[in-house]
Amino acid sequence: MEDFLSAITHEGLAGRLKRLSDELLYSTRAYYKSTGLDIEPNWHLVFLLLERQEQMTITEISQELKMSHPGMVKIVNGMKKKGYLLSQSDENDSRKQLLSLSEKAKNLLPEFRRHWDAGIMTMQQLVEDSPHFLDELRNLELKFAESNYQQRTSENLKTL
Amino acid sequence: MEDFLSAITHEGLAGRLKRLSDELLYSTRAYYKSTGLDIEPNWHLVFLLLERQEQMTITEISQELKMSHPGMVKIVNGMKKKGYLLSQSDENDSRKQLLSLSEKAKNLLPEFRRHWDAGIMTMQQLVEDSPHFLDELRNLELKFAESNYQQRTSENLKTL
DNA sequence: TACATTTACGTAACTGGTTACACAAAAACA
DNA sequence: TGTTTTTGTGTAACCAGTTACGTAAATGTA
Numbered sequence: 001m002e003d004f005l006s007a008i009t010h011e012g013l014a015g016r017l018k019r020l021s022d023e024l025l026y027s028t029r030a031y032y033k034s035t036g037l038d039i040e041p042n043w044h045l046v047f048l049l050l051e052r053q054e055q056m057t058i059t060e061i062s063q064e065l066k067m068s069h070p071g072m073v074k075i076v077n078g079m080k081k082k083g084y085l086l087s088q089s090d091e092n093d094s095r096k097q098l099l100s101l102s103e104k105a106k107n108l109l110p111e112f113r114r115h116w117d118a119g120i121m122t123m124q125q126l127v128e129d130s131p132h133f134l135d136e137l138r139n140l141e142l143k144f145a146e147s148n149y150q151q152r153t154s155e156n157l158k159t160l
Numbered sequence: 161m162e163d164f165l166s167a168i169t170h171e172g173l174a175g176r177l178k179r180l181s182d183e184l185l186y187s188t189r190a191y192y193k194s195t196g197l198d199i200e201p202n203w204h205l206v207f208l209l210l211e212r213q214e215q216m217t218i219t220e221i222s223q224e225l226k227m228s229h230p231g232m233v234k235i236v237n238g239m240k241k242k243g244y245l246l247s248q249s250d251e252n253d254s255r256k257q258l259l260s261l262s263e264k265a266k267n268l269l270p271e272f273r274r275h276w277d278a279g280i281m282t283m284q285q286l287v288e289d290s291p292h293f294l295d296e297l298r299n300l301e302l303k304f305a306e307s308n309y310q311q312r313t314s315e316n317l318k319t320l
Numbered sequence: 321t322a323c324a325t326t327t328a329c330g331t332a333a334c335t336g337g338t339t340a341c342a343c344a345a346a347a348a349c350a
Numbered sequence: 351t352g353t354t355t356t357t358g359t360g361t362a363a364c365c366a367g368t369t370a371c372g373t374a375a376a377t378g379t380a
Contacts, residue, residue: 010283011276014188015205016297017181018337019226020304024174025366026338027309034310035317042366045175059328066179071367073330078365095328095375116171118317122309123170125316130299136290137176143286144180149187150194152285157195157278178367185336186368202336219358231337233360238335255345255358 028119037115043079044116047105050085055098057090084108188279197275203239204276207265210245215258217250244268 028041045065050056056064062072076099079085084105090096101109127133188201205225210216216224222232236259239245244265250256261269287293 010280010287011208012205013283013287013294013297014181014184014201015225016301017177017184020297020300021174021177021181022337023304024177024309028174029338029365031310031313034314040365041174045172048171057328058330065175068368069329070331070369074366093328093376097329114320115313115317118313118320119309120170121316121319122312123173125312126300126303127170127173127296130292130296132290132292133296133300134173136287136293136296137173137180139290140180140286140293141176144183149184149279149282150191152282153191153275153278154194156281156285157275159281160274160278182367189335189368200335217358218360228338229359230339230361234336253346253358257359 031115031119035115037112038082039084039112040075040078042075043084044112046075046079047084047101047109047112050099050101051109055100057096057098059096061099191275191279195275197272198242199244199272200235200238202235203244204272206235206239207244207261207269207272210259210261211269215260217256217258219256221259 025041032039032041046061049061049064058072058076059069061076062069065072076085076087080087084102086100086102087097088100090098185201192199192201206221209221209224218232218236219229221236222229225232236245240247244262246260246262247257248260250258
């Protein structure tokens with residue numbers, strides 16, 4: 001695999017990460033399509049969260065998954081349209097929309113879980129001979145949490 | 161940093177990669193905006209390719225960057241609109257559009273390069289205490305090139 | 321209690337990628 | 351040479367996320 005992005009190492013790193021995550025996204029969607037599961041790749045984690053905690057608001061979910069709330073609104077609307085989510089407004093705070101799994105979702109969860117487990121196996125196989133990958137990915141996340149690309153690069157520019 | 165995605169390890173890996181690459185994308189855009197550079201994050205690599213090789217077609221660029229050609233059409237149109245790219249049709253093959261850097265692009269390249277260099281420094285700093293990251297990222301790419309998520313997961317499902 | 325601030329959510333407009341389809345030009349081939 | 355296949359590009363429709371803005375409810379405060 002000749003690869004311009006790999007050849008230019010640090011310059012291509014952002015693009016490679018994007019490529020990899022896009023590939024995962026599209027391949028996961030193709031997998032769901034081929035197996036007839038009527039879900040989108042990004043719904044998975046919402047199912048998991050609502051299984052762990054029965055009722056959550058959009059804001060809570062988006063914070064937990066570190067995603068913007070408008071992004072989460074779209075996901076939730078999609079899941080509602082398919083009948084996987086119920087919403088009810090909070091008695092004490094009418095702004096809040098309490099989301100929970102529908103009966104349909106609960107019934108289908110065991111089937112979903114089989115496929116998710118197969119996916120977990122795939123990810124395990126993928127990193128099994130890259131023993132530092134997860135730890136070092138964590139390092140990167142922590143570094144960016146400290147100071148992001150923009151801040152770091154602005155600083156670096158001054159030193160050039 | 162408590163993190164649901166990190167806690168569930170393999171199950172959250174795809175999401176973490178997406179988060180990281182999105183963060184890089186948006187932070188890079190913010191950087192360009194703050195410094196007044198009139199370019200988009202993904203144009204960088206097209207500039208580099210056309211600096212290395214004076215004329216390239218859309219298909220060649222999209223293959224080099226492993227991106228779909230419609231995606232590249234959009235990028236190229238954006239760069240043309242800003243006057244960074246010239247196109248001329250191939251004498252021998254009228255379907256082909258030969259792309260090259262405009263004078264404006266060539267004149268601005270030294271300035272762009274300063275900022276890209278600062279960005280390279282950022283990426284170096286980011287991985288400097290994660291000495292296996294690049295190699296192991298390469299591992300992952302190679303594994304996916306062999307067999308992608310969909311194929312692997314379909315296989316894994318049979319073993320469950 | 322009145323007013324200012326924060327919070328929760330929604331919508332609009334945008335970027336960035338994909339697949340699916342169309343079509344003409346070039347190449348392969350019978 | 352005529353026909354089929356491949357290639358290069360373009361367009362449409364879609365999904366996934368963002369920022370920016372608006373609004374109403376809740377909260378804090380003078």
